Amino acid sequence: MSDYSPPVEDIVFVLRHIADLESLMELDGFSQLPMDEVEGILEEAGRFMVAEVLPTDRVGDTTGAKLQADSSVAMPDGFDKAYKELVKAGWGSITFDAEWGGGGLPGTLGMAISEMLTATNMAFSLCPLLTHGAINAIEAHGSEEQKSFWLPNLVSGKWSGTMNLTEPNAGSDVGALTAKAKPEADGTYKITGQKIFITYGEHELAENIIHLVLARVEGAPPGTKGISLFIVPKFLVNADGTLGEKNAVTCLSLEEKMGIHASPTCVMEYGNSDGGATGYLIGEENQGMAQMFTMMNSARLGVGNSGIAISERVYQKSLNYAKERLQGRRPETQKGDQSPIIEHPDVKRNLLYIKSQLEAMRCLVYYNSALVDLTRFGKTQEDRTSADERAGILTPLSKAWSTDVANEIASVGIQIHGGAGYIEETGIAQHYRDIRIAAIYEGTNGIQAADLVARKLPIRNGEAMEELLLEIEKDVKENKLDDLSEPINDALSATRASNKYLLECFSELKIDAALSGATPYLELLSKLVAGWLMAKSAEIARTENYPKEFAEEKSATAEFFCKQILPTATALAPAIMAGDEILNAGINV
Amino acid sequence: MKIAVCVKQIPDPAEEGSLDDATKTLKREGKLILDDSDAYGVEMALQLADSAGGEVVLVSMAPNGETNGLRTALAMGAESAILVSDPALQGTDALGTAKVLAAALKTASPDLILTATESTDGYTGTVPEQIAELLEWPSVTFAKSITIDGDKVKVERQTEVGYDEVECPTPCVVSVTAGVVEPRYPSFKGIMAAKSKPLEEKTIADLGIDASQIGWEGARQEIVDVAEVPAREAGEVITDEGDAHEKIVDFLKEMKVV
Ligand SMILES: Cc1cc2nc3c(=O)[nH]c(=O)nc-3n(C[C@H](O)[C@H](O)[C@H](O)COP(=O)(O)OP(=O)(O)OC[C@H]3O[C@@H](n4cnc5c(N)ncnc54)[C@H](O)[C@@H]3O)c2cc1C
Ligand SMILES: Cc1cc2nc3c(=O)[nH]c(=O)nc-3n(C[C@H](O)[C@H](O)[C@H](O)COP(=O)(O)OP(=O)(O)OC[C@H]3O[C@@H](n4cnc5c(N)ncnc54)[C@H](O)[C@@H]3O)c2cc1C
Numbered sequence: 112m113s114d115y116s117p118p119v120e121d122i123v124f125v126l127r128h129i130a131d132l133e134s135l136m137e138l139d140g141f142s143q144l145p146m147d148e149v150e151g152i153l154e155e156a157g158r159f160m161v162a163e164v165l166p167t168d169r170v171g172d173t174t175g176a177k178l179q180a181d182s183s184v185a186m187p188d189g190f191d192k193a194y195k196e197l198v199k200a201g202w203g204s205i206t207f208d209a210e211w212g213g214g215g216l217p218g219t220l221g222m223a224i225s226e227m228l229t230a231t232n233m234a235f236s237l238c239p240l241l242t243h244g245a246i247n248a249i250e251a252h253g254s255e256e257q258k259s260f261w262l263p264n265l266v267s268g269k270w271s272g273t274m275n276l277t278e279p280n281a282g283s284d285v286g287a288l289t290a291k292a293k294p295e296a297d298g299t300y301k302i303t304g305q306k307i308f309i310t311y312g313e314h315e316l317a318e319n320i321i322h323l324v325l326a327r328v329e330g331a332p333p334g335t336k337g338i339s340l341f342i343v344p345k346f347l348v349n350a351d352g353t354l355g356e357k358n359a360v361t362c363l364s365l366e367e368k369m370g371i372h373a374s375p376t377c378v379m380e381y382g383n384s385d386g387g388a389t390g391y392l393i394g395e396e397n398q399g400m401a402q403m404f405t406m407m408n409s410a411r412l413g414v415g416n417s418g419i420a421i422s423e424r425v426y427q428k429s430l431n432y433a434k435e436r437l438q439g440r441r442p443e444t445q446k447g448d449q450s451p452i453i454e455h456p457d458v459k460r461n462l463l464y465i466k467s468q469l470e471a472m473r474c475l476v477y478y479n480s481a482l483v484d485l486t487r488f489g490k491t492q493e494d495r496t497s498a499d500e501r502a503g504i505l506t507p508l509s510k511a512w513s514t515d516v517a518n519e520i521a522s523v524g525i526q527i528h529g530g531a532g533y534i535e536e537t538g539i540a541q542h543y544r545d546i547r548i549a550a551i552y553e554g555t556n557g558i559q560a561a562d563l564v565a566r567k568l569p570i571r572n573g574e575a576m577e578e579l580l581l582e583i584e585k586d587v588k589e590n591k592l593d594d595l596s597e598p599i600n601d602a603l604s605a606t607r608a609s610n611k612y613l614l615e616c617f618s619e620l621k622i623d624a625a626l627s628g629a630t631p632y633l634e635l636l637s638k639l640v641a642g643w644l645m646a647k648s649a650e651i652a653r654t655e656n657y658p659k660e661f662a663e664e665k666s667a668t669a670e671f672f673c674k675q676i677l678p679t680a681t682a683l684a685p686a687i688m689a690g691d692e693i694l695n696a697g698i699n700v
Numbered sequence: 701m702k703i704a705v706c707v708k709q710i711p712d713p714a715e716e717g718s719l720d721d722a723t724k725t726l727k728r729e730g731k732l733i734l735d736d737s738d739a740y741g742v743e744m745a746l747q748l749a750d751s752a753g754g755e756v757v758l759v760s761m762a763p764n765g766e767t768n769g770l771r772t773a774l775a776m777g778a779e780s781a782i783l784v785s786d787p788a789l790q791g792t793d794a795l796g797t798a799k800v801l802a803a804a805l806k807t808a809s810p811d812l813i814l815t816a817t818e819s820t821d822g823y824t825g826t827v828p829e830q831i832a833e834l835l836e837w838p839s840v841t842f843a844k845s846i847t848i849d850g851d852k853v854k855v856e857r858q859t860e861v862g863y864d865e866v867e868c869p870t871p872c873v874v875s876v877t878a879g880v881v882e883p884r885y886p887s888f889k890g891i892m893a894a895k896s897k898p899l900e901e902k903t904i905a906d907l908g909i910d911a912s913q914i915g916w917e918g919a920r921q922e923i924v925d926v927a928e929v930p931a932r933e934a935g936e937v938i939t940d941e942g943d944a945h946e947k948i949v950d951f952l953k954e955m956k957v958v
Contacts, residue, residue, distance in 0.1 A: 152891055159885050201888040214888055
């Protein structure tokens with residue numbers, strides 16, 4: 112039996128009640144699909160992932176991607192076939208516009224499918240994830256001609272995509288990048304420079320790789336205002352769509368990493384002794400940073416989603432192990448026999464600690480994703496604007512909190528396995544190594560916290576945030592939270608006090624004081640929103656005719672989350688409001 | 701060329717099944733899925749229809765109007781499906797199943813019927829030949845490949861030592877060995893398209909079958925006892941004292957593998 116079975120029941124529950132997928136699918140712009148067929152689609156997708164992708168996970172970890180003498184990258188056994196089958200089955204393209212060959216469904220449903228893909232092999236899943244990013248960029252900012260030229264093959268997966276931001280001196284500080292673009296007479300550009308840490312920068316799973324590269328046009332202003340976005344294909348594409356000669360794009364080396372070994376992390380060189388690589392400008396010059404911002408929500412949500420995926424995988428593995436491993440004797444067990452460790456209260460606690468937070472993450476991220484869908488196709492401008500504001504507030508939570516918790520969950524999963532957990536053969540350690548990166552790339556979690564405090568909280572001077580809190584408060588007052596109102600109310604008060612403090616810091620220009628509390632603030636707000644959604648879930652499961660066992664488990668995970676996890680965040684209020692003095696006193700710069 | 705494929709819908713083997721204490725049969729109340737064994741027949745039929753032209757129709761008998769497994773096969777590319785479902789079918793044995801399937805197959809008037817050699821859950825491996833007998837058609841078993849040649853089929857028929865090449869006039873029944881082709885995955889687009897494909901549900905009355913031939917009453921097969929699977933025995937360890945290769949060869953001979 113495989114060690115992962117797609118959690119379709121909980122996914123469908125969250126899609127139905129928390130993300131309200133049904134209403135999303137009724138919006139003009141999305142394809143229609145009756146809600147009762149969603150489950151069948153997810154089951155079929157899940158079956159595919161388990162049969163085709165899951166078997167590549169271990170071999171990917173042990174072999175890794177390898178750079179060959181000719182600068183090509185050899186992928187581990189099974190990847191080529193899994194990728195081809197994925198393209199054939201079309202699971203990567205269901206959320207893209209039908210015009211480009213996609214299924215036209217909401218991104219939130221795509222989230223569910225990519226959760227299962229990532230759970231079965233995180234390193235593999237990054238190839239479609241990055242392609243997704245490239246598609247979003249071209250779709251949002253490319254010309255009509257660029258869209259019809261590049262998108263169909265990217266949407267089908269025949270070609271893959273990458274995102275090239277990072278350089279040795281430009282990581283979190285994207286504005287420091289130095290890659291150059293020189294305009295040519297024919298309207299194209301010659302791109303030169305080096306990019307590092309480029310995920311799936313080179314491989315042969317797809318026939319062509321479409322690199323999206325941030326670079327500076329000669330004479331552009333310094334910093335983020337002088338960055339432009341280019342399409343730079345690995346192979347130039349002829350006007351009739353056939354592949355032409357190789358562009359001046361080379362993978363110089365692959366990084367040796369802690370995890371996601373099968374994902375090639377490349378040092379990419381654009382241009383060579385003969386000149387630059389041919390690139391095509393997207394939109395206008397110097398708009399690159401603004402263009403990246405419009406895609407930020409969905410890219411960051413994608414990474415937050417990997418937190419759910421790995422947590423689910425870890426949970427199922429740990430649960431199975433705890434049922435089988437015999438150690439110690441419970442009072443009800445005969446003398447001379449040993450009990451399965453799942454019967455020990457501390458092991459049960461560890462399992463529930465994982466399960467309750469995993470479900471909470473799924474609520475938060477899927478809810479957030481639904482807001483991103485509403486931002487695109489909400490009925491009125493007002494709907495779209497308010498969805499955009501709220502999605503902006505929640506995205507740093509989905510990205511940072513989910514991946515921080517997933518790291519902790521992977522560690523607890525190892526703990527449940529005892530000594531065996533530390534031994535590679537058991538397989539659980541891979542998830543711990545794999546998920547570590549999710550807290551770093553796509554904007555480190557520290558950057559997420561800063562974004563939340565410095566950009567999102569101040570939207571309309573805190574009004575957008577307050578509207579979210581009022582919605583939570585309304586459910587508390589109307590008793591819609593399955594008897595879990597009290598801890599939620601406490602967290603609500605702590606959040607309000609923190610908001611007041613942080614906004615005052617900004618108005619008094621004590622920016623460092625506000626930033627000093629950013630990370631604990633992100634944790635508080637994340638747990639409050641997730642706790643609210645979990646309490647709602649429990650109420651719905653109890654009152655809406657769900658099987659008794661499902662409702663009871665939901666009620667238990669919600670209660671554990673709200674009564675045992677949420678208060679740890681409520682207690683962070685003093686840390687949020689401590690200011691920067693203690694940091695300055697404790698750490699000498 | 702019209703190719704009918706018999707597909708059985710069974711409880712998911714990945715989930716722990718349970719037996720009904722009274723009848724000693726497998727409980728089938730939950731959702732049923734396409735038997736993996738039959739996915740090979742479906743794939744083979746789709747490939748034949750692709751190369752020789754024609755259409756693929758599915759036939760299944762299952763409790764509670766179950767269509768989940770049929771939807772999977774429709775999403776793979778079959779054109780239409782016939783489902784026989786009727787409360788009176790409860791307790792039907794392999795021969796009764798063959799009678800029902802034969803009657804349903806007649807309504808589709810195919811040129812070729814494909815089945816698996818045996819199902820995953822029942823695995824009596826008798827239904828295909830019973831269908832052939834009831835239709836008075838020839839039958840070929842254990843096919844590893846099939847080609848259509850005018851009004852006959854050429855079949856490579858797997859044997860213990862290799863394969864036989866046989867020819868058989870159509871219409872006929874051919875059972876397909878598991879693992880001989882790689883079944884395609886239902887694609888997202890295939891699943892969406894499957895929703896609007898014809899799926900006809902029939903009762904035994906529709907097929908004109910006498911209730912005494914089926915169900916518990918008609919069953920000539922009875923499960924008298926069930927026993928636990930014996931625990932797996934410890935393996936034999938061979939220590940190499942220079943003659944390990946001989947011991948391994950002897951062991952394989954004993955197992956009749958070489
Ligand atoms: C496996 C892997 C895959 C990657 N894939 C890609 C890819 O496909 N494309 C791509 O362009 N990049 C990619 N990256 C790069 C990744 O996005 C960066 O590593 C990340 O943005 C952090 O930048 P940095 O490594 O320079 O760290 P730094 O920016 O040096 O950060 C170091 C520490 O300082 C903190 N810090 C930095 N600035 C601030 C600030 N202003 N306020 C508060 N704290 C701050 C950070 O939070 C962090 O803890 C990848 C990286 C890895 C390891
Ligand atoms: C005691 C008993 C009670 C039963 N109760 C029920 C019941 O309540 N409801 C019910 O629907 N069935 C019932 N059955 C029927 C049973 O599920 C099988 O369909 C039947 O016995 C065929 O046996 P098998 O699986 O061993 O077939 P095999 O001969 O091993 O199957 C070979 C191939 O024949 C075809 N085939 C076999 N069965 C079917 C089918 N049902 N539909 C389509 N193709 C098929 C498939 O291609 C299959 O791979 C019962 C059987 C028994 C013995």
